[in-house]
Amino acid sequence: MKPLSISASKVQASTTLAVDALAKQMKADGLDVVGFGTGEPDFDTPENIKRVGIEAINAGQTKYTPAAGIVPLREAAAERLFAECGVKYTGAEITIASGAKHNVFIALMALLNPGDEVIIPAPFWVSYYEMVAMAGGVPVQVAVEEEQDFKATPDQIEAAITDKTKLLMLNNPSNPTGMVYSEAELRAIADVCVKHDLYVISDEVYCNLLYDGRKFTSFAALGEDVKERTILINGVSKTYAMTGWRIGYAAANKEISTVMANFLSHSTGAPGTMNQFAALEALRGPQDSVEEMRKVFEERRNYMVKRMNEIEGVSCIMPEGAFYVMMNIKKLLGKTLGGTVINNDDDFAVAFLKANLVAVVPCSGFGAPNFIRWTYAASLEDIKEGLDRLEKFLKS
Numbered sequence: 512m513k514p515l516s517i518s519a520s521k522v523q524a525s526t527t528l529a530v531d532a533l534a535k536q537m538k539a540d541g542l543d544v545v546g547f548g549t550g551e552p553d554f555d556t557p558e559n560i561k562r563v564g565i566e567a568i569n570a571g572q573t574k575y576t577p578a579a580g581i582v583p584l585r586e587a588a589a590e591r592l593f594a595e596c597g598v599k600y601t602g603a604e605i606t607i608a609s610g611a612k613h614n615v616f617i618a619l620m621a622l623l624n625p626g627d628e629v630i631i632p633a634p635f636w637v638s639y640y641e642m643v644a645m646a647g648g649v650p651v652q653v654a655v656e657e658e659q660d661f662k663a664t665p666d667q668i669e670a671a672i673t674d675k676t677k678l679l680m681l682n683n684p685s686n687p688t689g690m691v692y693s694e695a696e697l698r699a700i701a702d703v704c705v706k707h708d709l710y711v712i713s714d715e716v717y718c719n720l721l722y723d724g725r726k727f728t729s730f731a732a733l734g735e736d737v738k739e740r741t742i743l744i745n746g747v748s749k750t751y752a753m754t755g756w757r758i759g760y761a762a763a764n765k766e767i768s769t770v771m772a773n774f775l776s777h778s779t780g781a782p783g784t785m786n787q788f789a790a791l792e793a794l795r796g797p798q799d800s801v802e803e804m805r806k807v808f809e810e811r812r813n814y815m816v817k818r819m820n821e822i823e824g825v826s827c828i829m830p831e832g833a834f835y836v837m838m839n840i841k842k843l844l845g846k847t848l849g850g851t852v853i854n855n856d857d858d859f860a861v862a863f864l865k866a867n868l869v870a871v872v873p874c875s876g877f878g879a880p881n882f883i884r885w886t887y888a889a890s891l892e893d894i895k896e897g898l899d900r901l902e903k904f905l906k907s
Contacts, residue, residue, distance in 0.1 A: 518644070522641050522645060523876070530860065530864075530872050531548040534870035543868055544870055545868065545870070545896050546869075547894075548872050549886070550834065550886050551749075551888060552888050554800075556753050557751060557752070557793075557797075560751060560792050561789070564789035566788075572784045572785055573784055576781045576784050576787060577781065578772050578780055579605070579607055579771070579775060580605070580606070581607075581787050584758075584760075584791045585602035585760070587790075587794040587795050588745070589601060589605050590794070590795070596728075596731070597732050598729050598738065604762055604765055605761070605762055606768050606771045607781060607790075608775060608782065609757040609759070609779060610746060610757045611745060613779070615639070615642060616642045617771045617774055618744070618763070618767070619645075619648065619712070620774050621770040621771045622677060622712075622742075623678075626649060627677035627678075628651050628673060628675040628676045628677060629676075629677060630651050630671050630678070631650050631653070632662075632667075633653060633879060634655065634687050634837070634878050634879035634882070635877055635878050636682055636686045636877070657828060660828065665699040665700050668704075672703075672709070677709065678710035678711060679700075679712075680714070681711055683715060683718075683730070684720065684721065684832030685717075685832075686717065686833055686835060687837060687879070687882075687884040688837050689831060689832055689834070690832070691727070694733075697730055697733060701730065704740065705736050709740065710740050710741070711740060711741045712742045713729070713731065713744065715727075715729060715743060715744060717749055719750045720833055720834060721832040722805075722809045722812060722830075723831065725831055731743045743761065743763070744761050745760055745761075745762075746759030747793045747794070749833075750793075752800075757786065758782055758787060808834050808888070811891055814894060815894055815898070816836060822898070822901060822905065824905050825840055825843070826838070826839045834887050834888040835885065835887070838882060838883040840856060840859055840883055843859065843905070844881065848866070848904060849865065849866030849867070855880060855881060856874055856875050856880060856881050856882060857873045857875055862904075869897050869900050871883050872885075
């Protein structure tokens with residue numbers, strides 16, 4: 512048989528989904544696994560949103576829609592971005608796709624030519640690197656250390672720029688670090704991007720999950736020259752506990768939005784029609800559930816960070832948003848835990864899962880070797896149990 516696509520064969524499976532799949536299989540086998548792998552709220556989708564989705568099905572809203580999504584949903588996304596971020600878009604500048612992840616990929620396909628370089632501060636969300644390569648680009652990692660709160664500086668970004676650099680990938684708040692760029696930090700980065708004529712894909716899907724009274728600043732809100740070169744990514748998955756509904760949206764200038772819509776028209780088409788109507792209710796309906804969920808996440812974060820830093824051998828810094836904690840395991844390297852010599856974060860994750868039935872994510876795939884990502888999008892009961900098992904594992 513003739514060989515498969517070389518570029519497709521190079522794509523690696525998602526680290527987070529691989530760990531989650533293994534944990535789910537172990538659970539199916541009857542093992543008492545506690546999972547901190549996949550980043551999705553453990554809350555149910557609010558009742559008003561589910562009801563509208565069901566009503567849409569019953570009303571026959573089950574046919575094709577325009578490739579970029581139904582007009583009311585595109586307008587609602589624009590309204591929500593203005594209400595929460597102060598940035599103005601028209602419905603024609605919004606592209607609806609099958610999740611924020613899908614929007615990132617479509618944006619890359621719209622922007623990149625073969626060989627274009629994309630700067631990706633590391634730690635990064637695991638899919639960024641692979642998606643850039645899939646779109647024909649060249650991912651360029653910029654290592655960002657824990658000592659600098661996992662936030663890239665303008666000097667680091669500028670030092671990575673070459674004559675082939677096309678865009679910067681920015682994730683704020685960040686997955687996996689949970690760190691949040693301030694307005695001043697974003698402005699300094701924006702100055703570099705404008706100076707060097709770079710596009711910016713700003714993934715802001717966690718923008719509603721900030722803690723300690725922090726105020727979110729959207730990259731696109733920093734001025735018209737910045738907005739013009741920004742593709743702003745958001746969606747309903749994290750804010751409204753709608754991960755399985757697969758509705759994300761991108762905001763960009765009309766030219767980019769048109770190219771993205773054209774790409775959709777020849778690939779997946781629009782997401783499920785009934786799902787779009789449910790997302791419309793999420794964006795235009797009551798927003799009480801958003802704050803209720805955020806408060807619970809903040810409580811869990813506080814407990815996890817305090818408890819983790821009390822356990823000998825590991826540590827973490829306080830995340831400012833999203834729902835992840837980056838656990839530093841550098842002090843454990845070379846030690847034997849659960850019968851396994853821990854040479855890196857992958858060894859740790861596998862040994863911890865097999866010995867103490869806790870699923871966490873090794874961060875080597877996120878460009879952050881020797882860190883482990885935990886999510887506190889899990890019940891406080893599970894968090895306590897997971898950290899109890901961590902203590903037992905480290906004492907082994």
